[in-house]
Amino acid sequence: MPFPPPVTDLEQLKGHPAVAALRAANAAAVQAVKFDRGEMTLVVERSFLREGCAVLRDDAECPFNFLSDVTCVDRYPSEPRFEVIYHLLSIPRRERVRLKVRLEGESPVVESVTAVWPAANYFEREVYDLFGVRFTGHPYLRRLLMPEDWQGHPLRKDYPVEGYR
């Protein structure tokens, strides 16, 4: 299935429920938007992330009530180095959206969304463990998969695949 080229024009995409809801809440905080291969991606400002998530969850038209995943991409060595990615699903409306927030490499930190979706608890712990991104306001930000006394964050791109020997 050849896909049509991606759409990145905010005006063309404003009909999408997530774009409409976030623009109504804080238009300046939506940094970029992309519709590609049937998937909607929104890049939002770091300071707006938590509020934006709450707006999407409580949207009357299309409530994104389900957090499928929180993950991260390390774009080392470019800056901003980290992208924390939130995959949201609206069970009533069968709609998906992807939220991204970009963080600089030097002490990456973003507000936790555990208060919005309790499901974020373990996802954020995993991202903290493997990428070293800290989530402020997280109730229990400790390593999840690696041992407590592990050095470094294994999924960072400057961490060798074979580990340190």
Added chain:
Amino acid sequence: MAHLASTPVLEPGQDRTMILNMGPQHPSTHGVLRVLLEIDGETVVRIMPDIGYLHTGIEKTCEAKFYQQVVPLTDRIDYLCPLTNNLCYALAVEKLLGLEIPPKAQWLRVLLNELTRINSHLVWLGTHAMDIGAMTVFLYCFREREDVLRLFETVSGQRMMTSYFRIGGLALEPPLNFFDRVRDFARRFPGNVDEYENLLTGNPIWGMRTKGVAKISAEDAVALGASGPTLRGSGVDFDLRRDMPYSGYENFKFKVPVSQDGDVFARYLCRVQELRESIGIVQQALDGMPSGPIKADAPKEDEDADGSTDLSLQNHHGRLCGSRGRGVPGRRVAAR
């Protein structure tokens, strides 16, 4: 063991409760995790799971692989549903490439995916029943599971680590007698499910140990990110195969079992019904199996419209190959 000392420990709550450590080597944990339990008699009040004992760093391993080489790794994510994991990964890469998968490959994928679901549900049912005292069900379930594993072996040469799906289709044509064997299994299996249900569904001991246990409300299930039968057992009517179909599921008719009670028994009912629905889908796939190729045509190149290609394909032998995982934005990377 040193790190265990520094892992979090629950503070004891009221005087009557007690903190108990379970695992990581407890034989009933089925996949090793450690659980700290706060118990009040036989009731678990709070738990603190400590996971990661089986973490194998698959994502990190993928960083140094070609796209094709990742398929066998996806088997190892969960040995109960290797083909499902193969499919998830293949669908993602195919979406990146914009590949069109031929109908026969799609239908075979659905057929094998549902057999995988049956395999996984049988292990769940068997071990779950055994854990709370019903040994016979375990033996029955593993008898049918063995049939499914033999079907996997017929088609892929491997019982558990199948690696049968490829980016763009399937590895091989299924052998000549494969469909007859699946048909034979599909004919027998509904009777087997009746057998399990005869032993469990109306059984008062099974009921006492599952009804009203571990209740999850619909709100909690959604907020905590539960999915599959756990979500549907709490009364949320949502199934990706029906509501957001992928890989040709829109061509199949099946019911989505939902149960309102939210306890272990409700989830049991959902899964047992799913066994019946899955074998129905297998039957439909057998009856309507299209003919034709099992691999997609390989595009000679693939480039994003914005020029940010990090994946390219060049091959004239009908085989798809991917480039290195990390591409250089804006530059075509040579494929092998």
